Each structure stands twice: as structure tokens, then as C-alpha cells.
Amino acid sequence: MKIRKLLLDDIDACVKLLIxxxxxxxxxxxxxxxxxxxxxxxxxxxxxxxxxVLEEDNEIVGAMFAHRKVWWTNxxxxxxxxxxxxxxxSHGCGKLLMDQAELLSKxxxxxxxxxxxxxxxxxxxxxxxxxxxxxxxxxxxYKELQ
Numbered sequence: 001m002k003i004r005k006l007l008l009d010d011i012d013a014c015v016k017l018l019i020x021x022x023x024x025x026x027x028x029x030x031x032x033x034x035x036x037x038x039x040x041x042x043x044x045x046x047x048x049x050x051x052x053v054l055e056e057d058n059e060i061v062g063a064m065f066a067h068r069k070v071w072w073t074n075x076x077x078x079x080x081x082x083x084x085x086x087x088x089x090s091h092g093c094g095k096l097l098m099d100q101a102e103l104l105s106k107x108x109x110x111x112x113x114x115x116x117x118x119x120x121x122x123x124x125x126x127x128x129x130x131x132x133x134x135x136x137x138x139x140x141x142y143k144e145l146q
Contacts, residue, residue, distance in 0.1 A: 001093070003100050006044075006051030006063060013060045014040055014053070021083040026121050040065060043080050050077060052100050054084075054093050061085040062093045066101060074111030077101050082115070098130055116140065 006014070015036040022029040031039075043049060043065040054062035062084040069078040079101060084093045101113050115132070117123045 001061075001096065002055045003052050003096060004055065006053045006065070008044065010053055010060060010063075011037060011040055011044070014063045014065075017060060017063060017085060018081070018083055021086060024086065027118075040081070043067065050101075050104065052097055054097055056088070061088045062097055064097045064101060068108075068110070069114070071111065075108075076111045077105045077113045079113060079115035094126060095130070 015031075015033055018036045018040065019031045019033070021027070023031055044051065046067045048068040050064075050066040050068060052064045053060045063081070064079060065081040066077050066079045069076050082094060082097060084097075098113075105111075105113050113132075115127070117127060119134075
């Protein structure tokens with residue numbers, strides 16, 4: 001397996017991977033190619049975008065969309081999306097991408113890596129095994145508008 005910088009030419013393969021990862025259970029999202037492409041392209045348009053793909057036999061099997069986030073104590077890498085091809089999950093692919101983000105954070109002298117995940121899905125345990133902790137002082141809030 002090989003990790004490399006995510007390029008604009010990778011977006012279509014990443015959209016297909018996003019759909020394959022998040023539309024089935026347990027996520028049950030309803031991404032289309034159109035909405036997925038807009039979603040991922042928005043991350044890539046950020047001047048502070050950081051992205052990596054994981055390739056196996058010339059196929060993208062994992063992707064990380066992140067950005068350098070300015071913070072008052074020290075900048076950090078904020079992971080916007082991390083997704084792995086379903087049949088490659090639990091095979092160390094996510095670990096490789098997380099290792100890459102953490103290594104880059106150290107190389108740049110940043111404060112660390114932050115992210116959001118659903119507390120009811122398996123990804124939470126994955127991050128906890130890597131030493132990530134729940135920020136008890138933070139509450140994610142939203143308001144649906146009809």
C-alpha cells in the first residue's frame with residue numbers, strides 16, 4: 001500500500017469511495033455522485049487543504065480530506081473526512097492515513113489532530129484506540145429549518 005498526496009484528478013474515484021463507504025449501514029447516507037463531488041471539492045478549495053489517498057494495486061482504497069485549522073493556542077490538522085473502502089476496513093488502512101496526518105502535524109510543529117465522528121458508530125472506537133479522547137467541553141449543535 002502507498003500513501004500519496006490527494007490530487008484534483010482523484011476526486012471522481014474519491015466520490016465513488018465516499019458513496020461505497022457511507023451509503024450502506026451503519027451510516028445510511030444518501031450521497032449521489034453530484035452531491036459527493038460538490039462536498040469533496042469544497043474541502044479541496046480551502047487554501048489550507050491537506051489530503052491523502054491510500055492506494056493498493058493502483059486503486060484508491062482510502063482517502064483523508066483535512067485542513068490546517070488556525071487555533072489560538074496552536075494550529076492543528078482538522079480531519080474533515082476519512083473513509084476506507086468497506087472491504088479494506090479493519091485491515092490497517094485507516095491507521096496508515098491517521099499516522100500520516102499525525103506525522104505531518106508533528107513535522108509542521110502543530111498542536112495536534114482533531115475531528116468529529118458519530119459516537120454510535122464503530123469509527124469512535126477506532127479513534128479511541130489511537131489515543132483520541134472525547135472533548136467533554138464541546139457540544140455539536142444544529143437546528144433543522146424547513
